[in-house]
Amino acid sequence: MHSSPIARKVLLDLVKTGSPVAVDLSAVTYMDSSGVATLVEALQNAKKLGQSFVLAAPTGSVLGVIKLARLDKVFRIVGSVAECDDLAA
Amino acid sequence: MRAWASRDRVLPFTLPISDNLFRRTCRALPFAGPAKECMIDPDSHLMQEIEFVASLGAQFTESIELDETLRNATLRVMEHLDAEAASVFLLNPEETHLVCRFCAGPMDVTGLAVPFGKGILSRAVINNSLEMVLDVRGDKDFDAKVDEETSFVTHSILCAPLAMKGKPFGAIEIINKAGVHPLFTIKDGRLLSALASLSAFAIHHARMTAERVAQESLRQEIRLAGEIQRSLLPRNPEPRFPIFGINLPAQEISGDFYSHVVLADGRIAFSLGDVSGKGIRASMLMSKTISLFQCLCKTTQEPGRLLAAINDEVVETSSHGMFVTMIAGIYDPTTEDVVFANAGHLPPILRKADGQFLTFEAEMPPLGILSGIEFPDERICLDGGSFYLYSDGVTEAGGEQELGEAGLKLMLNEFARYPLAQRLRNIVERLSSSSQPLNDDITLLVIESAESYPVGVLKFASDPVTLKEMRERIREMTGSAGAAAELIEAIVVALNEACMNVIQHGYQGSAQGEYELRVGHHNGRDAMIFELLDHAPPIDKANIKSRSLDDLRPGGLGVHFIEQLMDEMEFCAPPEGYGNLLYMSIRMDKKNLLEIS
Numbered sequence: 001m002h003s004s005p006i007a008r009k010v011l012l013d014l015v016k017t018g019s020p021v022a023v024d025l026s027a028v029t030y031m032d033s034s035g036v037a038t039l040v041e042a043l044q045n046a047k048k049l050g051q052s053f054v055l056a057a058p059t060g061s062v063l064g065v066i067k068l069a070r071l072d073k074v075f076r077i078v079g080s081v082a083e084c085d086d087l088a089a
Numbered sequence: 090m091r092a093w094a095s096r097d098r099v100l101p102f103t104l105p106i107s108d109n110l111f112r113r114t115c116r117a118l119p120f121a122g123p124a125k126e127c128m129i130d131p132d133s134h135l136m137q138e139i140e141f142v143a144s145l146g147a148q149f150t151e152s153i154e155l156d157e158t159l160r161n162a163t164l165r166v167m168e169h170l171d172a173e174a175a176s177v178f179l180l181n182p183e184e185t186h187l188v189c190r191f192c193a194g195p196m197d198v199t200g201l202a203v204p205f206g207k208g209i210l211s212r213a214v215i216n217n218s219l220e221m222v223l224d225v226r227g228d229k230d231f232d233a234k235v236d237e238e239t240s241f242v243t244h245s246i247l248c249a250p251l252a253m254k255g256k257p258f259g260a261i262e263i264i265n266k267a268g269v270h271p272l273f274t275i276k277d278g279r280l281l282s283a284l285a286s287l288s289a290f291a292i293h294h295a296r297m298t299a300e301r302v303a304q305e306s307l308r309q310e311i312r313l314a315g316e317i318q319r320s321l322l323p324r325n326p327e328p329r330f331p332i333f334g335i336n337l338p339a340q341e342i343s344g345d346f347y348s349h350v351v352l353a354d355g356r357i358a359f360s361l362g363d364v365s366g367k368g369i370r371a372s373m374l375m376s377k378t379i380s381l382f383q384c385l386c387k388t389t390q391e392p393g394r395l396l397a398a399i400n401d402e403v404v405e406t407s408s409h410g411m412f413v414t415m416i417a418g419i420y421d422p423t424t425e426d427v428v429f430a431n432a433g434h435l436p437p438i439l440r441k442a443d444g445q446f447l448t449f450e451a452e453m454p455p456l457g458i459l460s461g462i463e464f465p466d467e468r469i470c471l472d473g474g475s476f477y478l479y480s481d482g483v484t485e486a487g488g489e490q491e492l493g494e495a496g497l498k499l500m501l502n503e504f505a506r507y508p509l510a511q512r513l514r515n516i517v518e519r520l521s522s523s524s525q526p527l528n529d530d531i532t533l534l535v536i537e538s539a540e541s542y543p544v545g546v547l548k549f550a551s552d553p554v555t556l557k558e559m560r561e562r563i564r565e566m567t568g569s570a571g572a573a574a575e576l577i578e579a580i581v582v583a584l585n586e587a588c589m590n591v592i593q594h595g596y597q598g599s600a601q602g603e604y605e606l607r608v609g610h611h612n613g614r615d616a617m618i619f620e621l622l623d624h625a626p627p628i629d630k631a632n633i634k635s636r637s638l639d640d641l642r643p644g645g646l647g648v649h650f651i652e653q654l655m656d657e658m659e660f661c662a663p664p665e666g667y668g669n670l671l672y673m674s675i676r677m678d679k680k681n682l683l684e685i686s
Binding site: 030032033034036037061064065067068069 | 556557560578581582585586589645646647649650653654683
């Protein structure tokens with residue numbers, strides 16, 4: 001919740017550019033429901049622009065929270081940033 | 090047409106009802122063929138009769154006032170046949186008399202009851218056949234009594250039975266054909282039979298409708314009685330309350346009851362009972378007994394004396410050999426002492442903290458049988474254990490494979506770590522989900538200390554920056570209490586959401602407030618207990634809802650996270666000086682919480 005407003009601005013601005021977005025979550029140790037909300041909002045905006053939006057390398061606890069919200073089937077989740085590059089290409 | 094006309098000259102006195110106008114009409118009508126094949130002259134007598142019957146039929150379908158329609162139809166037939174009088178008789182429910190429902194003509198015989206089995210009318214009903222008597226003086230069954238009592242003179246009678254599915258229940262009678270040809274004809278008979286068929290259907294339909302209305306009204310009454318009964322049972326207490334009861338009636342209304350009442354000194358009076366028999370009578374005695382308990386327990390605080398007082402009252406007014414088995418007692422939350430007395434009820438079960446069971450057989454008979462009985466008090470201390478009362482609907486559930494006391498004890502072990510409400514709901518759900526329908530009401534009550542061993546207290550400013558530290562401290566506390574890594578993460582996620590809600594919604598983002606987390610361990614249930622307190626304005630519980638996850642949108646997931654992870658989450662009355670108290674608990678052995686790979 002503490003870092004969510006900053007992360008939200010960065011993410012939404014990035015999506016606005018119209019480029020494909022990959023979010024590297026490998027260094028995120030904890031995510032709460034406001035973090036999940038930010039990812040959902042960014043995903044929806046990306047979809048409107050027809051851009052891909054991918055989550056990469058979420059840690060166990062972050063993936064657990066995404067699954068708890070039953071969003072693991074909604075997001076495209078890949079194991080590493082390298083795989084994101086492939087997707088974007 | 091010619092053949093029919095020639096047949097009309099034959100005058101059989103009794104016609105089978107199946108040979109009615111409709112069959113002839115149906116044969117004659119050009120249902121499917123082109124117009125040129127129609128053999129009926131629109132001005133013919135047959136066509137006029139068909140139109141007449143059709144108009145009568147229309148009256149029945151259009152009107153909702155059966156009596157009025159029957160009266161009109163009979164009058165029209167009477168006029169059509171040029172008769173002097175007409176009447177409709179129906180069998181009474183006892184089938185001893187035919188009673189005149191209404192009549193038309195010079196004499197009013199409405200309400201007249203003719204003994205069933207005698208007379209021409211009865212003959213038509215018994216034989217389920219049209220009766221045509223051209224001269225009543227020649228008929229041995231003619232009863233001249235009515236004529237003798239009135240100035241009316243009967244010459245001829247045409248009488249058609251009213252029947253449904255081959256079972257007659259009355260008759261329409263037309264008396265004395267007037268005019269130029271004062272003799273009834275077979276055509277008259279067929280016309281009356283047609284009217285009788287229409288009338289029988291309409292009467293039957295009206296009766297069925299009335300019956301349905303009455304049944305629905307009775308069902309509604311029973312539903313209301315059930316609602317009133319349920320309102321006599323205590324409302325669901327807060328999770329921190331040491332007693333929880335549950336009642337699942339086998340029907341709308343119940344003969345079982347339970348109750349708990351907080352006394353002025355903080356102790357809690359409780360009871361559970363079962364009235365013999367089922368249905369309305371049992372439910373009324375249940376209502377009386379629970380009301381007596383709820384009233385008397387405030388002044389009579391020795392359970393034995395309380396049962397004696399209720400017993401004397403029930404004996405005085407009970408009837409039909411009805412009785413009540415009942416346990417009443419008082420629980421002291423500060424000492425965990427229970428004092429109780431048992432009037433013929435199933436033995437309560439104490440599941441001790443070490444998992445051992447103790448049962449306490451009743452020594453005294455049920456209430457409502459003998460007055461002046463004394464009921465001895467028994468004293469026990471829960472000492473971390475749980476005390477269960479239950480009705481025979483619990484142990485006798487399961488049809489041929491009855492659960493029994495042994496089966497109940499197995500379930501008490503299985504669900505021992507669940508919070509009280511969830512524990513009893515699990516048991517009831519298990520019992521009611523069996524393939525056997527419930528034969529009896531299911532009622533359970535548990536008493537267990539709500540006190541938990543304190544693990545620690547955390548206080549933070551209502552600033553999001555504190556959440557990280559809160560999470561770290563909770564990890565340490567729950568880890569030292571013995572929680573597994575998966576459980577710790579689940580607790581951290583749930584508490585983080587709860588604290589975030591306090592900051593975001595309770596304090597509206599202001600960092601000037603404070604939140605407090607009290608962490609405890611319930612030994613009996615082996616569960617972690619969390620109480621989150623704040624000084625924010627009291628929240629409206631109605632606004633705290635978990636949202637549907639199918640609706641993909643940002644936000645609103647916090648409550649869902651807490652509900653998914655914790656066993657209990659409920660806003661309780663906060664202590665003095667606090668704005669809100671959110672109570673949460675989670676079993677130490679809970680698994681598969683977060684799918685952490």
